[in-house]
Amino acid sequence: MSPVKHSIREKGDIRARILATAWQMVKEEGWPSLSIRRIAEAVDYSVPVIYDHFENKEAIVLEFARQGFQLLSKNIQKAMEKATEPAEQIRAIADAYWKFASKHKEYYQLMFSMGMPGCELEKCFPERADFRVMVMKPITALIEKGEHPNDNPFLKYFTFWSTLHGLISIRSLNGVVSEEVNKMVMDDAVNGFIKNLG
């Protein structure tokens, strides 16, 4: 094959085009069908060019994970600002988390259910620490005002997050159950959590 004339190509950052193309593929066909070769074809370059911009496939995926954590943090922050009462803030956080998982399934899947190897800790994604700090704030406030001021906020944060994550991932295992029921279950669980804090 003759070398492709690249005058047609947008000179814009190839790296950005790789990411954009990859993301489109993921949204249209899911993570499993994302492949370096198909990205290369889509951006109209040969395969090794991809490796000029990313060390390997994992690096591309990691980039998206970072984006996901940033977006989640931003959404949580926005949600928190809408409320002042700690209990209301917790409800707002749960709601925002739920919406994020629904609206950005690809991100959520990648961030929490794809088992990114070697990236379990907050060191790999600093944004995860941001999330933790934000969520722990109203929890701590509620504990201090409540009847069990000696409760461990970190433990409670952990419980809270687990509950949310559990509901979201079980939801995808139970295709039948309607979205409404799922939301009811979550509200129920969150209310229970808040009640236990106060």
Added chain:
Amino acid sequence: MSPVKHSIREKGDIRARILATAWQMVKEEGWPSLSIRRIAEAVDYSVPVIYDHFENKEAIVLEFARQGFQLLSKNIQKAMEKATEPAEQIRAIADAYWKFASKHKEYYQLMFSMGMPGCELEKCFPERADFRVMVMKPITALIEKGEHPNDNPFLKYFTFWSTLHGLISIRSLNGVVSEEVNKMVMDDAVNGFIKNLG
């Protein structure tokens, strides 16, 4: 290469040997490194022989999923029989579920976090319905005796399961946190759940 003399081979069911070998590989090296070719090599047959016994790779994996659901159901049942009080039964179930996930990580991963395509529903794994029925029994009992007899038992079952699953999967995302802390979080969440029922 000359055809292998099969007198050495155990004449025992090849199908069983395939499964045993595959399971050993999974336990030693994890799901990702399970491959038809490596199974074939290990059982000392050529690749197509595997396809004489299983339609494809997914069929092998599905077999393990079935085994997992059966084992979980058995464990839950045993745990329930140890207690008579509904609240105690719920605690026992949570404990058994937790232990199952810890002891049989490969099963748990496969059953709930690997996204078996096309097998979300109970139709695919009848054992999942057994699990639901068993867990709902003490939950229903507790609701009837409690202050909110109109609560929906299915909803509560859903909440309960989600909480457990959340804790378990978040645990694997937070490599740092010790097993003890994890267990504390779970006991805390389960106690909160029970309190909300009564």
Added chain:
DNA sequence: TACTTTTGCCTAACAGCGTTAGGTAAAGTA
């Protein structure tokens, strides 16, 4: 016994994957 069919098992391939070695040709620089 002689012939046919079935069984058991194989090699070799197809199409896809992530990744890399090595080469060409144009562009920039001394």
Added chain:
DNA sequence: TACTTTACCTAACGCTGTTAGGCAAAAGTA
């Protein structure tokens, strides 16, 4: 002009799941 850097390519390696087609021995049948 000569040299280096840049941009990009082809072709391969080794891995994956899956399948087509063939050979040889065993089993069934006339």
